[in-house]
Amino acid sequence: MAAPIDLELKKAFSELQVKMIDTQQKVKLADLQIDQLTRVQKHAKLTHAEVAVLADNTRLYEGVGRMFILQSKEDINNQLMDKQKTAEEKIKELEQKKVYLERSVKEAEDNIREMLLSRRAH
Template sequence: MADEANRAAFLEIQGRMIEISGKLKQVQNQLRNKEGEKKRAFLTLEELRQLSDNTNTYKSIGRTFVLEPKSVLMNEQEQKLQDSETAIASLQTSKEYLEKQMAEVENNLRELLQQDPGGLESKVLDALG
């Protein structure tokens, strides 16, 4: 009876661990993408700042390039930079939360193993290996 309860608890913990690690990877990928967007916006802004105000600047829309004033392009890049920074802060908070959840689940697994080290250890090794 206790063995069956431990097995059910292990399977639940294993499911949560898989779910949390998947979410964590997703957040890390989104974070990496937003950091890339932020860097592109920053570099584009730096290049635009070096140009004189009367320089013809073009905005890429698909395969087409549209003539836009420098100020419009700078405003767009500044907005992208701010949006990226906001998203990065939010994703960082989510990442920290998921990391805490993962540590909690790992702790729960350790406690479960300490309760019944002989019976569950072989099941854990079978599930992991």
């Protein structure tokens, strides 16, 4: 009877190991994406600060591929604000995803602990 218990525990541990490795990779990817979005957000914020001090009649150009398009100061400010807001929303989503992934691994670990304790009690 000890052999089926050992096989069941081995299976549970191997599933947990696979889940932990997968989760760690997803958390690392989320961290990288958060770092990149933070840089984008900071760049947009700094650019917005520089554009804000310019006179309203200053000619501003937006880089599009290999060319530059004349844009109004208001349009550029709106684009920069949208870029900041979008990055902030994505960062919040990624943080929530990380919390969910970490919680799911913790629950799997707790389930295995309970299984071990119930096996020892019998």
